[in-house]
Amino acid sequence: MRISELGATTGVPVATLKYYLREGLLHAGEARGATQADYDATHVRRVRLVRALTGTVGLSLQQARTILQLVDDPGDDLYETLGCAVSALPPATTEPDPDDPDPYPLAREAMERLGWRVHPTYAGMAQLEQALAAASDAGLPMSDERLEAYARSLHDIARYDLDRLPGDDPAASVEYTVLGTALYEPVVLALRRLAHHEIAGRMLHPDAD
Amino acid sequence: MRISELGATTGVPVATLKYYLREGLLHAGEARGATQADYDATHVRRVRLVRALTGTVGLSLQQARTILQLVDDPGDDLYETLGCAVSALPPATTEPDPDDPDPYPLAREAMERLGWRVHPTYAGMAQLEQALAAASDAGLPMSDERLEAYARSLHDIARYDLDRLPGDDPAASVEYTVLGTALYEPVVLALRRLAHHEIAGRMLHPDAD
Numbered sequence: 558m559r560i561s562e563l564g565a566t567t568g569v570p571v572a573t574l575k576y577y578l579r580e581g582l583l584h585a586g587e588a589r590g591a592t593q594a595d596y597d598a599t600h601v602r603r604v605r606l607v608r609a610l611t612g613t614v615g616l617s618l619q620q621a622r623t624i625l626q627l628v629d630d631p632g633d634d635l636y637e638t639l640g641c642a643v644s645a646l647p648p649a650t651t652e653p654d655p656d657d658p659d660p661y662p663l664a665r666e667a668m669e670r671l672g673w674r675v676h677p678t679y680a681g682m683a684q685l686e687q688a689l690a691a692a693s694d695a696g697l698p699m700s701d702e703r704l705e706a707y708a709r710s711l712h713d714i715a716r717y718d719l720d721r722l723p724g725d726d727p728a729a730s731v732e733y734t735v736l737g738t739a740l741y742e743p744v745v746l747a748l749r750r751l752a753h754h755e756i757a758g759r760m761l762h763p764d765a766d
Numbered sequence: 767m768r769i770s771e772l773g774a775t776t777g778v779p780v781a782t783l784k785y786y787l788r789e790g791l792l793h794a795g796e797a798r799g800a801t802q803a804d805y806d807a808t809h810v811r812r813v814r815l816v817r818a819l820t821g822t823v824g825l826s827l828q829q830a831r832t833i834l835q836l837v838d839d840p841g842d843d844l845y846e847t848l849g850c851a852v853s854a855l856p857p858a859t860t861e862p863d864p865d866d867p868d869p870y871p872l873a874r875e876a877m878e879r880l881g882w883r884v885h886p887t888y889a890g891m892a893q894l895e896q897a898l899a900a901a902s903d904a905g906l907p908m909s910d911e912r913l914e915a916y917a918r919s920l921h922d923i924a925r926y927d928l929d930r931l932p933g934d935d936p937a938a939s940v941e942y943t944v945l946g947t948a949l950y951e952p953v954v955l956a957l958r959r960l961a962h963h964e965i966a967g968r969m970l971h972p973d974a975d
Contacts, residue, residue, distance in 0.1 A: 722966075
């Protein structure tokens with residue numbers, strides 16, 4: 558297909574597609590004469606990925622580039638690559654002080670309690686530390702019982718997600734992991750609020766029909 | 767206690783406390799002479815709530831005021847009040863067009879599939895609609911099977927939360943609901959990412975110890 562058709566198919570303006578091409582975010586089409594090129598399904602897929610990362614997910618082009626490089630070159634250690642790709646997603650976390658032997662004490666204790674084996678400086682640890690500290694500061698510390706209840710349910714969701722990882726295709730695995738993490742997070746939060754609403758209705762308005 | 771002690775206890779500068787008092791976000795202390803007032807545990811609790819809402823949760827003073835008014839005057843219908851309070855939290859959603867008979871078709875279908883009875887224009891519906899549409903646009907639509915798996919787990923979390931609602935104290939119920947919704951959402955997302963990391967480690971590095 559021509560670039561105009563690539564634009565129509567993906568809903569991305571041709572000027573933006575040309576920008577992606579210049580920036581190396583999108584691979585060149587197959588040359589058809591001096592001024593035309595031919596695009597295929599791989600371009601459609603890539604444009605959708607770039608648009609999702611820079612639009613919905615809200616990454617800068619530079620942040621998106623980090624993830625696209627991991628899609629293009631996932632390397633030999635998929636576990637490592639998936640961790641790096643997810644760590645490039647918001648929320649931004651600061652690198653821990655390398656001299657601090659215990660940078661995330663609340664998160665570390667939580668992982669020990671749950672028996673989860675995670676890298677002690679994985680970006681998710683910084684995220685959890687900040688979340689637990691904020692809840693504590695506001696006078697609503699996360700109890701061990703609540704931690705365990707939440708963790709059980711979220712582990713089930715994560716297991717569902719990982720069972721569908723296209724593990725024999727590393728590039729597709731990176732795409733699935735990044736988009737599935739970022740795009741389904743708002744679904745998770747909306748469903749929790751709707752479940753609260755649904756249960757509160759049955760508890761507090763038991764006679765409504 | 768004096769205002770300086772209220773500041774030391776809550777970690778909020780006295781100038782900020784005076785601002786809260788002027789703005790009516792914090793109730794006056796008991797007068798002790800012409801220029802002094804006495805503050806008690808109700809003030810400590812309120813300052814922590816205002817600080818959590820305007821700090822961690824990120825509300826403007828005007829948005830926080832909406833919630834504080836519901837804490838101060840929860841009215842007769844706790845279900846309605848809790849729904850209003852949570853709807854005042856981010857993310858901001860726009861009111862649906864009152865003439866649109868089906869403003870959130872994807873979210874409505876999801877609720878029908880799950881058999882959840884929710885108000886069709888509850889703010890969580892707008893949130894879910896936007897999340898489902900974004901996932902779909904990015905080429906990763908939420909399948910019915912995934913929706914059901916996520917919903918089951920999040921319903922368990924919501925049930926845990928609601929079982930601990932201090933339902934005989936409406937003001938405390940509003941506080942718990944608002945803070946428990948907003949402060950535990952980052953915990954939920956961090957735990958999902960850490961669960962992914964943990965499961966991916968076992969799947970992809972089965973021999974690591």
